[in-house]
Amino acid sequence: MNTTINAFNGGVTSAKGFKASGIHCGLRKNKGKYDLACIFASHRCPTAAVYTTNRVFSSPITVTRENLADGMAQAVICNSGNANTCNGDGYETASQMGELLAEGLGIDKKDIVVASTGVIGVPLPIEPIKNGIPALVAALGDDEKAETDAATAILTTDIKMKKTAVSFELDGKTVTIGGMCKGSGMIQPNMATMLGFVTTDAAITSAMLQKALREAVADSFNMVSVDGDTSTNDMVCVMASGEAGNNEIAYENEAYTLFVEGLKKVCTYLAMAIAADGEGATKLLQCNVINFSDKTGARLLAKSVIRSSLVKAAMFGSDANWGRVLCALGYAGVDFDPQKVDLYFRSKEGAIAVCRDGKGLPFDEDEAKKILLAKHVFIDCDMKDGDQRATAYGCDLSYEYVRINGDYRS
Amino acid sequence: MNTTINAFNGGVTSAKGFKASGIHCGLRKNKGKYDLACIFASHRCPTAAVYTTNRVFSSPITVTRENLADGMAQAVICNSGNANTCNGDGYETASQMGELLAEGLGIDKKDIVVASTGVIGVPLPIEPIKNGIPALVAALGDDEKAETDAATAILTTDIKMKKTAVSFELDGKTVTIGGMCKGSGMIQPNMATMLGFVTTDAAITSAMLQKALREAVADSFNMVSVDGDTSTNDMVCVMASGEAGNNEIAYENEAYTLFVEGLKKVCTYLAMAIAADGEGATKLLQCNVINFSDKTGARLLAKSVIRSSLVKAAMFGSDANWGRVLCALGYAGVDFDPQKVDLYFRSKEGAIAVCRDGKGLPFDEDEAKKILLAKHVFIDCDMKDGDQRATAYGCDLSYEYVRINGDYRS
Numbered sequence: 001m002n003t004t005i006n007a008f009n010g011g012v013t014s015a016k017g018f019k020a021s022g023i024h025c026g027l028r029k030n031k032g033k034y035d036l037a038c039i040f041a042s043h044r045c046p047t048a049a050v051y052t053t054n055r056v057f058s059s060p061i062t063v064t065r066e067n068l069a070d071g072m073a074q075a076v077i078c079n080s081g082n083a084n085t086c087n088g089d090g091y092e093t094a095s096q097m098g099e100l101l102a103e104g105l106g107i108d109k110k111d112i113v114v115a116s117t118g119v120i121g122v123p124l125p126i127e128p129i130k131n132g133i134p135a136l137v138a139a140l141g142d143d144e145k146a147e148t149d150a151a152t153a154i155l156t157t158d159i160k161m162k163k164t165a166v167s168f169e170l171d172g173k174t175v176t177i178g179g180m181c182k183g184s185g186m187i188q189p190n191m192a193t194m195l196g197f198v199t200t201d202a203a204i205t206s207a208m209l210q211k212a213l214r215e216a217v218a219d220s221f222n223m224v225s226v227d228g229d230t231s232t233n234d235m236v237c238v239m240a241s242g243e244a245g246n247n248e249i250a251y252e253n254e255a256y257t258l259f260v261e262g263l264k265k266v267c268t269y270l271a272m273a274i275a276a277d278g279e280g281a282t283k284l285l286q287c288n289v290i291n292f293s294d295k296t297g298a299r300l301l302a303k304s305v306i307r308s309s310l311v312k313a314a315m316f317g318s319d320a321n322w323g324r325v326l327c328a329l330g331y332a333g334v335d336f337d338p339q340k341v342d343l344y345f346r347s348k349e350g351a352i353a354v355c356r357d358g359k360g361l362p363f364d365e366d367e368a369k370k371i372l373l374a375k376h377v378f379i380d381c382d383m384k385d386g387d388q389r390a391t392a393y394g395c396d397l398s399y400e401y402v403r404i405n406g407d408y409r410s
Numbered sequence: 411m412n413t414t415i416n417a418f419n420g421g422v423t424s425a426k427g428f429k430a431s432g433i434h435c436g437l438r439k440n441k442g443k444y445d446l447a448c449i450f451a452s453h454r455c456p457t458a459a460v461y462t463t464n465r466v467f468s469s470p471i472t473v474t475r476e477n478l479a480d481g482m483a484q485a486v487i488c489n490s491g492n493a494n495t496c497n498g499d500g501y502e503t504a505s506q507m508g509e510l511l512a513e514g515l516g517i518d519k520k521d522i523v524v525a526s527t528g529v530i531g532v533p534l535p536i537e538p539i540k541n542g543i544p545a546l547v548a549a550l551g552d553d554e555k556a557e558t559d560a561a562t563a564i565l566t567t568d569i570k571m572k573k574t575a576v577s578f579e580l581d582g583k584t585v586t587i588g589g590m591c592k593g594s595g596m597i598q599p600n601m602a603t604m605l606g607f608v609t610t611d612a613a614i615t616s617a618m619l620q621k622a623l624r625e626a627v628a629d630s631f632n633m634v635s636v637d638g639d640t641s642t643n644d645m646v647c648v649m650a651s652g653e654a655g656n657n658e659i660a661y662e663n664e665a666y667t668l669f670v671e672g673l674k675k676v677c678t679y680l681a682m683a684i685a686a687d688g689e690g691a692t693k694l695l696q697c698n699v700i701n702f703s704d705k706t707g708a709r710l711l712a713k714s715v716i717r718s719s720l721v722k723a724a725m726f727g728s729d730a731n732w733g734r735v736l737c738a739l740g741y742a743g744v745d746f747d748p749q750k751v752d753l754y755f756r757s758k759e760g761a762i763a764v765c766r767d768g769k770g771l772p773f774d775e776d777e778a779k780k781i782l783l784a785k786h787v788f789i790d791c792d793m794k795d796g797d798q799r800a801t802a803y804g805c806d807l808s809y810e811y812v813r814i815n816g817d818y819r820s
Contacts, residue, residue, distance in 0.1 A: 056740030056748040056768075086736055086748070088769040120733025121770030232737050309719070323530025326496055327642050330466030338466040338496070358466070359498040360531030399809045 003168065005262050007269065010165025011147030014178035015201040017042040017241030020146045021139035022153030025132025027081040027118075027125070034153035036129060038101065038136050039076040039197060044111055045241050047073035048210035050217050052234035058083055059090030060114040061235060063098055067110050071206030073239060074108075076197055077101040077136075078115040078154050080182070084124040085116075085232045093124045100126075104133040113237050115195050117156055117182060120232060151180035154195055158182055162273040166262050170246040170255050175202045177259075179266045181236075183224075183274040194221060196236035196270055202259055203242035204249040212260045213238050220267035223299065223392045224275050225307040238263070275393035276376075280400030285315055286393055287379045293386035297334040304332035305379060306394035315377060316396035320345055320368035322354040325379055342382040347374030413578065415672050417679065420575025421557030424588035425611040427452040427651030431549035432559030435542025437491040437528075437535070444563035446539060448511065448546050449486040449607055454521055455651050457483035458620035460627050462644035468493055469500030470524040471645060473508055477520050481616030483649060484521040486607055487511040487546075488564050490592070494526040494534040495642045503534045510536075514543040523647050525605050527566055527592060530642060561590035564605055568592050572683040576672050580656040580665050585612045587669075589676045591646075593634075593684040604631060606646035606680055612669055613652035614659040622670045623648050630677035633709065633802045634685050635717040648673070682803050686786075691805030695725055697789045703796035707744040714742035715789060716804035725787060726806035730755055730778035732764040735789055752792040757784030 013020050019040045027035040049068055051061050067073060077097050084090045098112035116124065140146065151163045165178035183194035204212070213236065221236055242248070249256050276284040287305040292298040305311055308328035314321040322343050330338065343355035349371045352363050371377070423430050429450045437445040459478055461471050477483060487507055494500045508522035526534065550556065561573045575588035593604035614622070623646065631646055652658070659666050686694040697715040702708040715721055718738035724731040732753050740748065753765035759781045762773050781787070 054737060054740040055742075055744070055746065056736050083733070086733060086765070086768055086770060120737060121765065232740060323493070323496060326466050327464060327530060330464040330642060332465075334465070336465065355496070355531065358496055360496060 003258055005166050005168045005265055007164060007166045007265060010176070010178045011151055011163035011180050012039050012178050012197055012199045013142040013147040014165035015176040015199045015241060016243035017201055018199045018239070019140040019142045020150035021136050021141065022149030022151070023132055023135050023139055025136070026128035027079055034149060035079055035081045036132050036136055037078045037150040037153035038140065039150065039199065039239070040105060040140055041074050041239055041241055042243070043241070044072050044074045045239055046071055046204060046206040046209045047113065047237065047239045048206065048213045049113065049235055049237040050213060052232060054232050056086065056232050058085040058116060058233040059094040060084055060116045061233065062091055063094040063114045064235065067098065067112055071210065072111065073113050074111040075101060075105055076113040076115065076237065078195060079129065080117050080154055080156050082118040082122055082124045083116050083120045083233050086121045087123045089123060093126055096126050097129055100130055100133050104137040115233070115235055117154065117195055117233050147180070154180065154182040156182060158277055160273065160277050162270055162277065164266055164269040166265050168258060168262050170202065170244065170258060173245045175244040175246055175259070175262070176200065177202070177262050177266050179270055181270040181274060194234045194274060196221060196267070198236070198238040198263070198266060199241070200238065201241045201244035202249065203244065203246050204240045204259065208249050208251070208256060209238060209240050212256065212263050215260050216263040216267045219264060220271040223303065223390070224271045225303060225392065225394045272393050275395050278395035280398040281395030282316060282398050283374070283396050284376045284393070285379065285395055286376065286391060287381065288389065288391050289381045289383060290389045291386055292336070292383040292388045295388045295390065297336070298388045298390035300332045300334050301329050301336070301381065302390045302392035304328045305381065306392040309397055312394065312397035315372065316398050318369050318372035320354055320363070320365065320372060322360070325381070326355060326358070329381060336383055337385065340384045342384065344380040345371050346378040346380055347371045347376060349374050413668055415576050415578045415675055417574060417576045417675065420586070420588045421561055421573035421590050422449050422588050422607055422609045423552040423557040424575035425586040425609045425651060426653035427611055428609045428649070429550040429552045430556045430560035431546050431551065432561070432563030433542055433545050433549055435546070436538035437489055444559060445489055445491045446542050446546055447488045447560040447563035448550065449560065449609065449649070450515060450550055451484050451649055451651055452653070453651070454482050454484045455649055456481055456614060456616040456619045457523065457647065457649045458616065458623045459523065459645055459647040460623060462642060464642045466496065466642050468495040468526060468643040469504040470494055470526045471643065472501055473504040473524045474645065477508065477522055481620065482521065483523050484517050485511060485515055486523040486525065486647065488525040488605060489539060490527050490564055490566050492526060492528040492532055492534045493530045493643050496531045497533045499533060503536055506536050507539055510540055510543050514547045525643070525645055527564065527605055527643050557590070564590065564592040566592060568687055570683070570687050572680055572687065574676055574679040576675050578668060578672050580612065580654065580668060583655045585654040585656055585669070585672070586610065587612070587672050587676050589680055591680040591684060604644045604684060606631060606677070608646070608648040608673070608676060609651070610648065611651045611654040612659065613654065613656050614650050614669065618659050618661070618666060619648060619650050622666065622673055625670050626673040626677045629674060630681040633713065633800070634681045635713060635802065635804045685803035685805050688805035690808040692726060692808050693784070693806050694786045695789065695804045695806060696786065697791065697802045698799065699791045699793060700799045701796055702746070702793040702798045705798045705800060707746070708798045708800035709802070710744050711739050711742045711746070711791065712800045712802035714738045715791065716802040719807055722804065722807035725782065726808050728779050728782035730764055730773070730775065730782060732770070735791070736765060736768070739791060746793055747795065750794040752794065754790040755781050756788040756790055757781045757786060759784050
């Protein structure tokens with residue numbers, strides 16, 4: 001089997017059987033900012049989702065959980081500008097959003113995925129959404145404009161639109177997976193204000209789709225941290241139209257493995273885009289923990305480094321303060337031998353060893369600075385105690401982060 | 411029994427039986443900055459300590475643990491400017507520090523508490539310490555200058571010196587407890603770069619002293635978070651000379667309870683001083699979680715709010731973004747009913763209810779702003795589900811924090 005996975009600049013309409021749209025309906029004051037997005041599948045199809053672990057979660061998540069109880073859906077509606085959380089009538093509003101779209105599309109209201117992102121605690125006005133549905137439905141398309149409009153409409157403080165796609169062969173057919181996401185502040189492992197929507201034309205059962213999504217998210221979206229806050233609204237959802245014509249994936253065979261690889265590639269690309277676009281970020285940080293005794297521990301160690309405010313601030317200043325990296329490994333809650341740890345900083349400018357066997361190495365500060373000034377910096381932690389590895393993604397902590405979050409609501 | 415506890419502007423020499431000193435020995439380049447401190451008891455006495463939970467911990471901690479195995483000590487030596495951690499020969503250097511002071515004081519080297527704070531991973535030069543010991547010993551005194559010099563010598567990026575004392579009556583005798591501490595960056599519940607030294611003239615056994623310290627620290631030092639990083643060097647230590655002449659506290663009687671109250675008062679004052687002096691802090695934040703079903707859960711909830719970067723940035727901007735508070739409660743890992751939560755912001759300017767039963771309340775933004783512009787802001791979370799409470803202390807997240815930590819080593 002040819003297992004080459006090709007990435008390309010696609011999105012949620014790249015896979016066969018999906019249309020999308022994005023419009024300005026009026027939830028946001030700025031008329032140039034789209035605030036309502038839709039994805040519409042040609043038919044009811046297997047749909048899987050994973051949600052925030054926050055004890056306080058948004059009403060749209062409650063509605064979506066109910067609607068996806070049967071593992072099937074046909075459309076997604078997502079607004080930005082208001083999280084529809086902790087506002088009293090959120091459940092009613094989220095249900096209404098779903099019903100209004102279902103009505104506009106002429107489909108069952110139980111086949112809608114509902115999502116919201118934005119400020120918490122403010123009632124979501126349903127009128128702009130109600131009035132916007134006809135335009136949202138009319139704008140549905142499967143071209144680049146449609147997928148771009150949808151990807152734009154879900155953004156909040158994001159600077160960049162985030163979308164991608166991959167394709168690969170399965171049973172002699174071309175399978176495509178495309179996705180879009182939003183997220184910049186409040187991003188933390190286990191789904192922080194992060195919304196991801198993925199579509200594929202692979203034929204796969206609901207159960208296997210859910211399993212594949214969990215696997216893909218564990219190594220991608222759940223390994224991103226911008227500021228350690230886990231939001232109330234996070235969700236990653238994937239719909240599978242089956243129109244690629246491959247043999248339906250119904251158990252863990254070779255095709256499933258390849259599908260998971262493809263899904264992981266899309267999710268990792270989107271997760272890295274979120275980290276790089278973290279609020280106020282000036283650079284993307286990637287922490288690789290290698291040669292550790294267990295996978296879970298490796299994940300916790302990598303995440304601990306990526307979320308350390310001190311590491312993040314040092315990276316902002318391109319300061320090779322590796323002691324903070326070792327310190328962050330130390331409080332990850334994972335048992336390891338500090339006397340075995342080797343640390344390296346790396347970027348396209350080169351690599352430098354800064355710590356061996358838990359002890360600092362003499363190194364050239366100018367060389368280290370040059371490496372750390374790059375836009376994508378790798379922090380490599382060799383635990384020398386096994387063969388498991390994990391990668392976490394994050395960004396530096398800048399003045400701009402503080403400015404953005406000092407008065408988000410205004 | 412008269413149980414009034416009086417606070418006053420004292421320090422580690424306030425209790426009978428203790429001298430202290432602080433000098434510049436040359437570990438720091440700036441000659442105006444003291445970098446070596448000593449506390450000396452009139453005799454070997456019960457001494458207790460609690461340490462960092464970081465898996466990577468400093469060599470001085472290893473030496474101190476060994477020396478306090480018998481629960482007794484007579485002196486403390488502490489340097490700033492170098493953490494003596496992850497540098498290869500830290501254990502030897504820390505042992506030497508203790509030996510040099512013991513020699514200078516003419517006491518047993520096993521009766522020394524050794525502590526260091528500063529940069530990680532750089533060898534600690536022993537020469538400046540060796541050469542400084544005579545001056546350090548010569549400077550020992552029990553007046554205000556002595557305790558102030560000691561309190562100054564342990565500081566790193568701290569802006570303010572932190573010390574206090576209390577006194578109360580026990581068995582008709584006046585008992586005094588005084589302390590000093592350092593800590594501003596890398597401060598996080600469970601002992602983050604935080605050094606605290608407390609002295610008392612109470613007569614108390616080593617075992618009860620250790621127990622009292624654990625109790626006092628749980629509600630004070632362990633409830634402080636500046637940036638979520640737990641350092642490798644933290645330690646809080648208390649020595650008890652017994653010179654007050656009270657009946658020795660050997661079990662949990664009324665005297666023990668009063669002693670714990672006094673110790674807690676000193677530790678809480680010092681912990682709040684650390685939070686207020688957090689790197690770049692413009693205001694002190696205090697989160698009170700009240701009416702919760704269990705104490706541990708209340709502590710976790712309060713700490714989660716205090717360490718949220720989004721809450722901290724909002725407080726910096728005096729933005730009443732209570733949704734972030736509720737969100738931080740939600741990811742504390744504690745089970746609670748969001749539909750019961752009431753939230754208030756409070757300061758000397760007044761109080762305002764912003765959320766009731768988990769739903770946002772309409773409130774006057776100008777009034778909220780006025781309240782949040784104060785230098786000490788309270789975030790009150792009424793869980794309406796029990797009678798337990800906990801308080802956590804922290805500070806806002808400012809541009810200055812990023813500046814300080816972007817290039818700490820230069």
